Amino acid sequence: MVMSIGWNPYFNNKEKTIEPWLLHDFEKDFYGEELCLVIVGYIRPEANFPSLEALVEKIHDDRRVAENALDLPIYSKHRDHPFLRI
Template sequence: MEVVRSVEMLSEPVVMNGVVVKGFGRGSKMLGIPTANLPESSLSQLPHDWRTGIYFGWATVGGKGPYKMVTSVGWNPYFANKTKTVEPHLLNEFKEDFYGAEIHIVMTGYLRPELNFDGLESLIAAIHDDIEVSSKALDQPNHRALRRLAHTSPGGVFGGFLGSSPVAVAVVGVAAAFAVSFVFLKRK
């Protein structure tokens, strides 16, 4: 059976960074999906009207990458968090954790709002679905062209680095030209 899932490319990518901190200890242990959490202070790098939800894009950690990533930005309703978090999951296998390493992320697309789930299995299945859809979306040229932004400094939209350089203009042009929804098919 084919399932249609749409994703939204952000009209302007958002760059964040921070030092990887310990989260709630659920990613690897409970979910089997490790995250490289940004500190709570990194939330100030988001635009003031940023909506919570599940995003995807690119990340570098410890100067290596970029790697595909999917991230939750928000309250994680299933766990009833009292603290808003940014929890990137890098779509790559790593032998060690990243605590204390510098991480840069660039969010290029939006998957869905935060949701509550009936059980842990439903949450895990949704995360795996998000990972699959994100990976396919990031293979598209419009998202792939933005992976270099994972090496930039933070500061909100485009990390505040764009100015008027030719490279910046090209990146803006790519983002603006593809600020539409994409639909991906997958088999279940």
């Protein structure tokens, strides 16, 4: 997953939010279920963008960074973290 933690300045949010983007495609929705996340890295600080298109492009860049990083041993070892098991 890639997660935004902050105020999302492009949208002028008044409250801090946490927005995880799950990169895996699931066969069905799981709304209302408990979600366990392990944060293992940091990509970049929060920033404002001149357009929605620029924001979306940066989010997709973040996805590519995360997907590449998750294959590195320092991060891949977290795939079997006990916290992520039922």
